Amino acid sequence: MVPNGEQAGGSELKELSSVERSVLRALCLTINVAGSVVKDRILDTLTKDHFSLPINRALFAALRELHHRGEYVVMSNLEDELHALAMETPESLSLEDLFRGEPPKPAELKGWVDRLRESTTRGKSPVPSGASEAQPGVAATPHTTPAHSAKADAVPAPAGRMVETPTPVKVAPEARMTAAEVEKQPKARAGRGEAAEGKARPPASAVLSSEAEEWTSYLQEVAAKQGKVLETGFAGLDETAGGLSPGLMLVVDQDLNRLSGFLKQLTDQIAARSKVPCLYLSFGVPKMALRIRTLSRLSGVPSTDIEKGRIKKGSPEWESVEQNGRAAAEWLKWIFVVDADPEMDFGQVGDMGRRLLESKGATTCLVVVDSLDKMGKGGESPHSLVAGLKEVSESLDVLVIASTANRALLSEPGVDFLATLREVRGAVQFEVIRAEDSRPTIIRFEYRPVIHRFTEQPAS
Numbered sequence: 001m002v003p004n005g006e007q008a009g010g011s012e013l014k015e016l017s018s019v020e021r022s023v024l025r026a027l028c029l030t031i032n033v034a035g036s037v038v039k040d041r042i043l044d045t046l047t048k049d050h051f052s053l054p055i056n057r058a059l060f061a062a063l064r065e066l067h068h069r070g071e072y073v074v075m076s077n078l079e080d081e082l083h084a085l086a087m088e089t090p091e092s093l094s095l096e097d098l099f100r101g102e103p104p105k106p107a108e109l110k111g112w113v114d115r116l117r118e119s120t121t122r123g124k125s126p127v128p129s130g131a132s133e134a135q136p137g138v139a140a141t142p143h144t145t146p147a148h149s150a151k152a153d154a155v156p157a158p159a160g161r162m163v164e165t166p167t168p169v170k171v172a173p174e175a176r177m178t179a180a181e182v183e184k185q186p187k188a189r190a191g192r193g194e195a196a197e198g199k200a201r202p203p204a205s206a207v208l209s210s211e212a213e214e215w216t217s218y219l220q221e222v223a224a225k226q227g228k229v230l231e232t233g234f235a236g237l238d239e240t241a242g243g244l245s246p247g248l249m250l251v252v253d254q255d256l257n258r259l260s261g262f263l264k265q266l267t268d269q270i271a272a273r274s275k276v277p278c279l280y281l282s283f284g285v286p287k288m289a290l291r292i293r294t295l296s297r298l299s300g301v302p303s304t305d306i307e308k309g310r311i312k313k314g315s316p317e318w319e320s321v322e323q324n325g326r327a328a329a330e331w332l333k334w335i336f337v338v339d340a341d342p343e344m345d346f347g348q349v350g351d352m353g354r355r356l357l358e359s360k361g362a363t364t365c366l367v368v369v370d371s372l373d374k375m376g377k378g379g380e381s382p383h384s385l386v387a388g389l390k391e392v393s394e395s396l397d398v399l400v401i402a403s404t405a406n407r408a409l410l411s412e413p414g415v416d417f418l419a420t421l422r423e424v425r426g427a428v429q430f431e432v433i434r435a436e437d438s439r440p441t442i443i444r445f446e447y448r449p450v451i452h453r454f455t456e457q458p459a460s
Contacts, residue, residue, distance in 0.1 A: 016116075019116060020053065027063055029101065029102070033395075041110075044214070063078065070223065229243040230364075233269030234266075234269070241432070248390045249400070250372075251402070252409070265453070268332075279367045283342060293452040357398075
């Protein structure tokens, strides 16, 4: 398929097609995010008739329908909805690309929305007759306007291509007049806030809708937002701070071995209590070593004894290992540990998180990056790493926890939870604060590194 704009319609069509795709991408990136300003502006302002190309109209209609039904919007669901609409995706369009990137700034989005509304409210189709996305097999139909000859404006499609003809947009009476008839019309100066002669005002239904019409959609958003708070198994976080909700958390500690142990215990407890998928990306400790540490923490038997095979069968230690190990299988089904590649990118992280959500039918999940510093071996700056993980958390509406030894990252914008882990007066202190709060939650632990266990101490 030829790129948009390389067929009939020229630069105006190419620019308009680009704007439409930008709006659709912005919607895909934010439609699952409750309270998103970007999503609300698009859905409250535009209809499918503001899109010129048939595939773009179908995409918008499919996204709106999924959203109104309260379904989580992922690529597979979107493909099914397009199939139900009997719309075949052109070869030039990758649905996966619509879920990549960053949401636009409000000012940028406003420009796109205004452009689409302007193209429709001019009173004529933004796509010249015969111009559309090309498909293999059929040549483009030449375009002729009243004021120009077909010879001047006809732009044939490349040989061997076929054209998908868009559904015509409603045309104002002036747009159907001949050039001579238009010249005879009285000229009127458009005052401020008034539409110029020859332009139709946008229909009220395209801009205004009663609260009753939008209420059902709003209630679905409210319902979808609930139940995403994760219980951690630490009373200081669950009872005092109300658990952890979707967003990006940075945990800073200079002792990487201690930090890894804390993150794995936190992950295990969230899986056991909240019953949500947990993706643990380990950049420093191999998966097998994490299993030994988990078994050691649960049984109270030193990890070195388990690893070296020093436990006698039939001993109390062995019984503790065996019993606790078997019991853990019930909640370990929610945890997925990956020996991560330092060159892993955010697209891969997002794809794994999305697959977990789909396979488990979950509305949220946990993603843990046990070493942000080692993840940056691909050349990304610490700032871009934080921004990328923030994008993953927003696009999937999940909690992402990343650890680092770089305290300077605590001042990075976009971080929802700032946390530190350090030794204070013989105990390990975990201090976490939400970005919008003024007071932190502080938990003190007894830490036993030999079994990699953090035991919460009563609040003083």
